[in-house]
Amino acid sequence: MxxxxxxxxxxxxxxxxxxxxxxxxxxxxxxxxxxxxxxxxxxxxxxxxxxxxxxxxxxxxxxxxxxxxxxxxxxxxxxxxxxxxxxxxxxxIATVPQKRDLVLDLSVAENLFLGDLPRRGGWVGWKAVRSQARETLQSIGLDIDERMPAGALTAAEQTMVEIAREVRRGGxxxxxxxxxxxxxxxxxxxxxxxxxxxxxxxxxxxxxxxxxxxxxxxxxxxxxxxxxxxxxxxxxxxxxxxxxxxxxxGEHVESERPAARSEWGETRLRLDAVNDGTRLRDLSLEVRAGEVVAVLGPAGDGQSALFSLLSGTARPDTGTLEVEGRQVAWGSVAQSLRSGLRCVTGDRLANGLIGALGINENIVLAIDRRTGRPWVDWKALRARATVIRDRFGVRTIQADPPVGQLSGGNQQKVLLGKWLDGDPRVCFLEDPTNGVDVHAKADIHHLIDALAARGTAVLLASSDVAEVQRLADRVVVVSAGRPTAVLDVADTSRDELVALTVGGTSRD
CATH class of the missing domain: 3.40.50.300 (P-loop containing nucleotide triphosphate hydrolases)
Known part of the structure; x- marks a missing residue:
């Protein structure tokens, strides 16, 4: 030793x-x-x-x-x-996994005692459950109501309740x-x-x-x-x-920001006075051809609502969405896709990929398979998938393993290849390097650089300040769901961006 x-x-x-x-x-x-x-x-x-x-x-x-x-x-x-x-x-010895493992319909107290409820004479002692749960939370400095359903907690609170459960069990x-x-x-x-x-x-x-x-x-x-x-x-x-x-x-990984671009093309994406009644309030922004615009603010302050709105799985109370000057109907996945907008989720296994299917099937899921014949030309689709895999740098030992067995970096590249092959006119990327290693992160940054260089308008929502500073040309600051500033990244320090993510203000 x-x-x-x-x-x-x-x-x-x-x-x-x-x-x-x-x-x-x-x-x-x-x-x-x-x-x-x-x-x-x-x-x-x-x-x-x-x-x-x-x-x-x-x-x-x-x-x-x-x-x-x-x-x-x-x-x-x-x-x-x-x-x-x-x-x-x-x-x-206790492990708290990355994927949250709470029963959202049960209370915090019930989750803390999951599988270990105290019983007397065959009956659960609910008063003792709530009392001991409250003591556990207080002992580690958590001000969380033990009676609340876990599904009503913030993501951070859910993670902390999982940690508290292992502390209560004697971790x-x-x-x-x-x-x-x-x-x-x-x-x-x-x-x-x-x-x-x-x-x-x-x-x-x-x-x-x-x-x-x-x-x-x-x-x-x-x-x-x-x-x-x-x-x-x-x-x-x-x-x-x-x-x-x-x-x-084992080597120096370079992910330098490309040379600054002094001008961009026409406006490709425009949001005007979008209000969803809960997380977004009067959000307006625009993204031009070849430009990367990031939405940044404290976690939960609106940027997390953008994927469901732009992808067509939800609709706001008010506001308009335009892609290349044409208004797009809210609440329609088909309309969103037909407009040319491509949205890449930040939760790749829950909303973006099918873990049990192979790379090839996942990567061609978004391709129109209609050929006028009553069958799918799988040979042609596999050939297309191979081209996309090569372009997006998906590297595996097996020929076509299930996506759920891949590293986070390879999973993310499959997801990006699925939606971004063909150089879309407009795309929305939600936390595109979440849970990937430094090499994969650099690769993905270069892929996004290349998209913008070819004229794609990129809207980015990322919780990684360094990533925003590395990729974005402009930053739309969102606080309490409202846009409070639009900043040029070249003129904004990292400290200012960090302050904005925790609810501070820029250039106080």
């Missing part, structure tokens, strides 16, 4: 959970190779790496979902063998898998504040995130995996963004 000992002097306390020399293979392919990893009480230890680096397998070993082929696992200094998910939970080691992946601004900071409070209370936290600025902000130590091997374990204070990216990718 020399590699574990090499950082021991940098932190206080002995590890509560430690792996030494752990290896794991699947079907002859090595997912982990002689990996050391540990986490200590009162520490946030970040685990980072590109998709396919071995993070999920390592989490599986820590949580008992995978038995290692070699190496050892120690908990509180004692060796564990035959670790299972149930035994891991009994030890106090001493919390493995948090992308806890802020779908959050931005103030919402993500709420979750990070909870993580800091738990750290202060002595909880050991394994933190997984693709948001590298978040890693540098919250982690005490960072472990980088690449190709199943541990590349480094160092205090976060010894890293900066450049060195962290290099450790993850």
């Amino acid at each position: 020399t590699s574990l000992d090499s950082t021991q002097a940098q932190t206080t306390g002995m590890p509560i959970l430690a792996l030494a020399g752990v290896s794991k293979s699947f079907g002859g392919a090595a997912a982990l190779r002689d990996v050391d990893f540990d986490v200590r009480p009162g520490e946030v230890h970040a685990l980072v790496g590109m998709n396919g680096a071995g993070k999920s397998t390592l989490v599986g070993v820590l949580s008992g979902a995978h038995n290692p082929d070699g190496g050892e696992i120690r908990f509180d200094g004692e060796q564990l063998s035959g670790l299972t998910p149930r035994r891991a939970r009994e030890q106090g 001493r080691v919390l493995i948090l898998d992308e806890p802020t992946a779908s959050l931005g601004g103030a919402a993500a900071e709420q979750v990070r504040d909870l993580v800091r409070r738990l750290r202060a209370q002595g909880t050991a936290i394994v933190y997984i995130s693709h948001h590298l600025d978040e890693i540098l902000d919250i982690a005490d130590r960072v472990t980088v995996l690449r190709d199943g091997r541990r590349q480094l374990t160092v205090p976060a204070s010894e890293l900066d963004m450049g060195s962290l990216v290099y450790a993850i990718a």
